[in-house]
Amino acid sequence: MTTDLTRASAAELADLLTSGGTSSVEVTQAMLDRTEAVDGDVHAYLHVDREGALSSARDIDERRSRGEQLHRLAGVPIAVKDVMATKGLPTTCGSKILEGWVPPYDATVVSRLKQAGMPILGKTNMDEFAMGSSTEHSAYGPTRNPWDLDRIPGGSGGGSSAVVASFQAPLAIGTDTGGSIRQPAAVTGTVGTKPTYGGVSRYGLVALASSLDQAGPCTRTVLDAALLHEVMGGHDPMDSTSIDAPVPPVVEAARRADVTGMRIGIVRELTGEGFQAGVQARFDESVQHLVDAGAEVVEVSCPSFTAALAAYYLILPSEASSNLAKFDAMRYGLRVLPEGVDDPSAEQVMAATRDAGFGDEVKRRIILGTYALSSGYYDAYYGSAQKVRRLIADDFAKAFESADVLVSPTAPTTAFRFGDKIDDPMAMYLNDIATIPANLAGVPGMSLPSGLADEDGLPAGFQILAPATADDRLYAVGAALEQRLHAAWGGPLLAQAPDLSTSTTKGA
Amino acid sequence: MAELTRDDVAHLAGLARIDLSDAELDRMVGELGVILESVAVVQQSPIEGVEPMSHPMPIVNVTRPDVVRPSLGADAALSGAPESDQQRFSVPRILDED
């Protein structure tokens, strides 16, 4: 049997590992070789942990050879966004201010990956502190889109989407505060899920906006996303906002891929004007596929979504301004002494370090959040934004009375070129217009590829949103759509992506 | 809505403990002005009488039992410290008492 291990899905690798068709060391080595070959161009990783990953892989192979009962994904390697604390591995959040920081503890999600026996390949690149939609705000240079190295891979989790899109890993962990899993998935032709808020523990996820952040899977197939979702999810007593209930039956839903009789709601406010023609066309086709699969289409209106972007860009900076206060040069991370000051005080060192250690976008949002919370402006900004947030949640509740899931294009456009929006914060923010409402309301969302836009041949994304704790519906709809699209394309969309390297490793 | 001035931004930067350079201040006044204008949309929404929403899920009363868990240990605690001395975090002189 000749299989390119790097192109296999996690489910396929799991089967191969179980059947003895390959070993975890072999799979892990294949991924590391691929990284060696292509990541110089892609720059998906900030840190690759060769030794650690191979050592975990060896350990799992040994345990398997002893006949130990292992987790289904045991031995399948994974990449982790650099926003998750990993004991003994650098964690920078794409920021200079955390350069060289090695956490003394593991995030709960990371502990669960380790418990499942999944070797951690490395830490993926991201916009600094997850603020951005392009990875151009990473302090360590941008990640490039495997479909076109001159274009952005989305953000903030561009590293995690690019690492799976460029076949360096079958799976990656992402985090999504306003679309940072879904929008990169859309522009790289991959799959990404933002689970229900509280569905996956946030313990160890370096917070951007605590009430919006949620970690989730980044993969190439809907089933893989479900398998990883199941490993990551579930109650964690270390996170007060964690939902104390079992993970919804996501894997079962992905396998059944059944949308018969399901009501698919098209959100009027998230289609049409402002969406690239090719993106809209692929969306319309996808909806037709679902109808062909037995679903019913309804149109819903969520009028408050028009204010979602504004509410988001008040709530996020407010929470972020407080969450990022801890980066002060006192206990960990960078310490910069102010220039030309003899015997500087702690206050001066804090201010100098925060100026030198944070990038422009981070500083912009911290100042904005400081303003929105400040005395005399709280009610007008943060307070009003929280009221709009309630209206958006109410709109979702109403929409879910007439639809089982809601759908929209994930992002208004395909991947744009580097530099196109970097100097125009508002234009950059508009990338998240369709993904933000789910974070504000806490509901789950998924993006999967809907095809290539005619005008530029780049991937477009299809977004599915479900009511809180009904994450399984995303997988039912996503898997049903994926089946039909793969049939139409004659294989996965990523098969059409350019081969980045001629030295792609072939497994035996 | 009041226009955000350069002094306002400087004051906010002070609250946020960021020593912005003059050039940064100049740039940020303009950028924040644009952003603020657009986020002010929230004030035009029908929010009269609406209950603000701070948490996405309606969960209450999450507590843990009062049972001691192992600590990190001083070495691990201090492992990331820019400077330490006498098993404590060493920080520059503090100007004001709290």
Added chain:
Amino acid sequence: MSATTTDATLAWDDVLAAFDPVLGLEVHVELGTNTKMFCGCATEFGAEPNTQVCPVCLGLPGALPVVNEVAVESAIRIGLALNCEIAQWCRFARKNYFYPDMPKNFQTSQYDEPIAFEGFLDVELDDGSTFRVEIERAHMEEDTGKSLHVGGSTGRIHGATHSLVDYNRAGIPLIEIVTKPLRGAGERAPEVARAYVATLRDLLKALDVSDVKMEQGSMRCDVNLSLMPKGTTTLGTRTETKNVNSLRSVERAVRYEMCRHGAILKDGGSILQETRHWHEDTGITTSGRVKSDADDYRYFPEPDLVPVAPTRETVESLRATLPEPPAQRRKRLQSDWGFSDLEMRDVLNAGLVDLIGETVEAGATPAGARKWWSGDIARRANAEGSTDVASYAAERSITPAHVVELEGLVTSGRLNDSMARQVWEGVLDGEGSPTAVADARGLELVQDDGALEAAVDEVIAANPDVAQKVRDGKVQAAGALIGQVMKAMKGQADAGKAREIILAKLTS
């Protein structure tokens, strides 16, 4: 005229003639929970630096708080004991400001939704009258770390070259109890302040929620004070004197600030709104930090913690655990025990109420319990430099049962008072129980009347002049004979019986 911060003071009588003081007290109490407010770290006082810390209380990136259930229960019990209403639903809030001893650069506290509010505490003053202190709120928050200032001459913050921070204390649960502005105390304002803090301390001790040791900082008091010119009702500008950490200092600080404010106002000046530092040694306050718009704490609801919504059943079941209020208990015990006001005050001041209560419970008479605890045991404790009789006794395993046993030996006639004192010496020296000590030292009243009569006869014969005086009706002269008899009997006689025999022989 601009606001002033001089150290001049006005004579006490002149202050009272011209002004009415308005007092406000903020007391911070460290709860005696096993673990911190938001993490499972231990709370032992005096542990080695940075040994009771974890990612949560160190504010490491990614860590999340989880509320200590006992801390919430304690907060509710304190609220109930202060006759407060308990919130049906309340949230934690972040108080944002930068300070090196605060790991997250925000304090997790409560803002406009305290767990308890609108209560009162009746405080008994020295003249027996009662002053009602209105309580505005009691809320939950966390303590900060501790800084050691190095390089200065005095260990003080000013002149130090750097500081060394220990975060063991960071995150220890605090309850902040805030009074409403207290008016009408007049010349008794200093006494009211002291009596309030003392009453609160006793109450918290009775609730068993804190060790309330002001000298160790587990109870800390901030004194707010302003003056109103007599005949007016507008509140003046207040100062906040920080860390007044003994009952005596609370009284002195109020008096000092009244005189200082008086001096400024009398001269037509105005008070600068500032924090003041109290100096125990010199009995004055000095200028601290000026309140300014830099004190913009940007409070907002803590997104990492969910609301606290105690059910009414929970509140009522906690109410059922409240002890009898200390003042009420004191009155009841004094009446039960038949102590005079003076006796009761002595017992209270010596902190012996609980021990006497337990001893009476164990079977001793109230008078006996008081006599031994505040007599021999207290004397010995004081002689050995201990101010706390209860802990002195506990260290030596002296229990109420010992007192009961000794009293039994006296009432049964085996020991007289002076022998009982010798027995205490033995018990306190660790020689065993009262009976064991009496046995070992051969202490026993001579019960043989024959030997006693013989001794009496000898003494009468040897002191004919004294005997004659007694015969002539000077009964008090018998004392000298009794002394001689006791001496002859080497103390091992019952002095009462000796008196009986002497009087029988000489007066009948």
